[in-house]
Amino acid sequence: MDHKSSTTQSLYDRIGGETVVKQLVSKFYDRIMKDPELVPFFKNSSMEKLRHMQTEYFRAALDGPLTYAGLSLAKAHQGRGITARHFNLFAQHVLAALKELGVNTEDIDAVIARINLLAGEVTGGPAASD
Numbered sequence: 001m002d003h004k005s006s007t008t009q010s011l012y013d014r015i016g017g018e019t020v021v022k023q024l025v026s027k028f029y030d031r032i033m034k035d036p037e038l039v040p041f042f043k044n045s046s047m048e049k050l051r052h053m054q055t056e057y058f059r060a061a062l063d064g065p066l067t068y069a070g071l072s073l074a075k076a077h078q079g080r081g082i083t084a085r086h087f088n089l090f091a092q093h094v095l096a097a098l099k100e101l102g103v104n105t106e107d108i109d110a111v112i113a114r115i116n117l118l119a120g121e122v123t124g125g126p127a128a129s130d
C-alpha cells in the first residue's frame with residue numbers, strides 16, 4: 001500500500017476531467033440500457049431527464065456535494081421500487097466503465113465509496129451490500 005495519493009486534486013481532475021467524464025457518461029448509459037434489470041426503470045424517462053440524472057450521479061461521485069436543485073434524491077426515487085440490488089448494479093456498471101477507461105484502482109474505489117453514501121436516499125433504506 002502506498003499513500004502518495006494527492007489530496008489537493010479533486011477526484012474529477014485525477015480521473016481526467018471533463019473529457020473522461022463525458023466518455024464515462026456515454027459508456028455508463030450504454031451499459032444501463034443493456035441491463036435487463038435496470039432498463040425497465042427508465043422506459044418512461046426522457047433522454048433529457050436521464051442525462052440530467054447521470055450528470056448529477058457523476059457530480060456526486062467525483063466532485064462532492066450535489067448541485068441538483070430539484071426534489072431531494074429521496075423524493076426523486078421513492079416509490080420506484082429501487083432496491084439495494086439495483087443500486088449496486090448501477091455501481092458495478094460505473095466500475096466497469098471506469099476500468100475500461102483505464103482509471104486506477106485507488107480512484108475507482110474512491111468513486112464507488114462516494115456513490116455508496118447515497119444508497120440509503122435512493123433506495124429508501126439503509127445502505128446495504130446486496
Ligand code: HEM
Pocket residue numbers: 038041042044045046048049050052053054056057060068070073076077080082086087090115118119122
Ligand atoms: C447515487 C445514485 C443516484 C443519483 C445521484 C441519482 C440522481 C437522480 C436525479 C437528480 C434524478 C432527477 C432527474 C430529473 O428530474 O431531471 C433522478 C431520477 C430518477 N432516477 Fe436516479 N439517481 C441515482 C440512482 C438511481 C438508481 C440506482 C436508479 C434505478 C435503478 C435510479 C432511477 C431513477 C429514475 C427512474 C428517475 C426518474 C427519471 C424520470 O423522471 O423519468 N436512480 N435520479
